[in-house]
Amino acid sequence: xxxxxxxxxxxxxxxxxxxxxxxxxxxxxxxxxxxxxxxxxxxxxxxxxxxxxxxxxxxxxxxxxxxxxxxxxxxxxxxxxxxxxxxxxxxxxxxxxxxxxxxxxxxxxxxxxxxxxxxxxxxxxxxxxxxxxxxxxxxxxxxxxxxxxxxxxxxxxxxxxxxxxxxxxxxxxxxxxxxxxxxxxxxxxxxxxxxxxxxxxxxxxxxxxxxxxxxxxxxxxxxxxxxxxxxxxxxxxxxxxxxxxxxxxxxxxxxxxxxxxxxxxxxxxxxxxxxxxxxxxxxxxxxxxxxxxxxxxxxxxxxxxxxxxxxxxxxxxxxxxxxxxxxxxxxxxx
Ligand code: TYM
Numbered sequence: 001x002x003x004x005x006x007x008x009x010x011x012x013x014x015x016x017x018x019x020x021x022x023x024x025x026x027x028x029x030x031x032x033x034x035x036x037x038x039x040x041x042x043x044x045x046x047x048x049x050x051x052x053x054x055x056x057x058x059x060x061x062x063x064x065x066x067x068x069x070x071x072x073x074x075x076x077x078x079x080x081x082x083x084x085x086x087x088x089x090x091x092x093x094x095x096x097x098x099x100x101x102x103x104x105x106x107x108x109x110x111x112x113x114x115x116x117x118x119x120x121x122x123x124x125x126x127x128x129x130x131x132x133x134x135x136x137x138x139x140x141x142x143x144x145x146x147x148x149x150x151x152x153x154x155x156x157x158x159x160x161x162x163x164x165x166x167x168x169x170x171x172x173x174x175x176x177x178x179x180x181x182x183x184x185x186x187x188x189x190x191x192x193x194x195x196x197x198x199x200x201x202x203x204x205x206x207x208x209x210x211x212x213x214x215x216x217x218x219x220x221x222x223x224x225x226x227x228x229x230x231x232x233x234x235x236x237x238x239x240x241x242x243x244x245x246x247x248x249x250x251x252x253x254x255x256x257x258x259x260x261x262x263x264x265x266x267x268x269x270x271x272x273x274x275x276x277x278x279x280x281x282x283x284x285x286x287x288x289x290x291x292x293x294x295x296x297x298x299x300x301x302x303x304x305x306x307x308x309x310x311x312x313x314x315x316x317x318x319x320x321x322x323x324x325x326x327x328x329x330x331x332x333x334x
Contacts, residue, residue, distance in 0.1 A: 009025060010043065012046050012047075013068075014060075014063060014202060017214075018190075019250065020210070023250065026074055030074060069293055073296055082314050083306065089311060092318070095325065103131075105130075113133075134164070137157075141161065141321070144177040147182045148181050149183075150183060186252050196227075210223075213286055214286075214293050224278050229247070234268070235267050244271075248263060255281050
């Protein structure tokens with residue numbers, strides 16, 4: 001039998017877990033988890049990544065736990081996948097240091113996300129912001145990952161990860177598996193409901209711009225009703241119709257129907273009826289998640305037990321890779 005492929009991905013616990021995160025990444029996490037014969041999945045709350053911007057400690061702790069519960073609520077299963085906290089496995093920070101020494105300042109400075117975040121947080125362009133994709137490379141490479149299910153915005157970081165891994169392998173001998181991105185065909189970039197030319201972002205201060213996967217049904221309906229569209233009235237997927245294209249993409253992703261099929265049905269029915277149908281489809285997709293989430297959050301002890309067990313499994317794998325790296329670069333054994 002062929003060896004199972006290792007799947008790795010992570011999410012930063014800030015703001016709210018959005019429909020964009022869900023459609024762009026987490027649904028694929030689930031899909032791969034269910035193909036047990038083929039994939040071995042590891043998913044992480046990447047809390048260290050969130051430190052590149054200032055967090056309120058009490059809120060940060062609460063958000064991180066809530067995100068973990070939301071991962072379980074969508075159906076990620078600790079019996080099938082390893083689910084853990086990045087900060088609980090110290091090898092992430094240790095490998096980052098080594099990989100920092102294999103990453104050029106020029107490469108890190110060219111990352112779109114670094115440039116965007118530097119523009120947004122002019123008063124706090126810290127070293128962590130620059131080293132952010134190196135920590136992400138460490139996450140992925142520690143587990144000898146084959147596949148990384150992410151949205152399109154992470155593709156550039158994946159390319160850098162591959163470059164760093166190949167550079168290290170060439171300097172020593174094959175040490176890291178070279179990972180591949182796994183990006184959905186529909187929904188790799190869900191856009192903001194208020195500005196459909198921009199990505200839906202979990203830290204957007206405008207509440208109407210994003211849908212959280214645990215928003216109550218009425219809030220979801222209202223947000224979709226208010227979603228910015230255009231001044232035509234034809235429902236079709238076309239260059240320039242950003243708002244409608246986004247809603248069609250969301251509808252298609254949650255219903256499994258093709259965009260053409262949906263456009264055919266709603267083409268001349270007006271935006272109000274179309275938005276209502278999109279809202280209902282999203283509500284139905286998210287309803288069971290919200291219900292499970294509430295039960296999970298009421299049982300902190302269970303959550304902590306699941307986290308601890310995931311941490312231990314992750315630590316065992318990460319330890320193996322890090323000691324291999326230390327040996328190859330010539331550090332004296334402990
Ligand atoms: P993060 O926390 O911003 O987002 C988590 C995942 O959601 C995807 N995503 C989206 N997909 C479609 N439409 C959107 N509007 C949208 N917004 C976010 C992201 O592509 C991502 O897959 N650097 C990563 C976290 C990370 C990671 C890793 C990922 C750290 N280490 C190792 C994979 C492997 C990030 O900030 O994702």
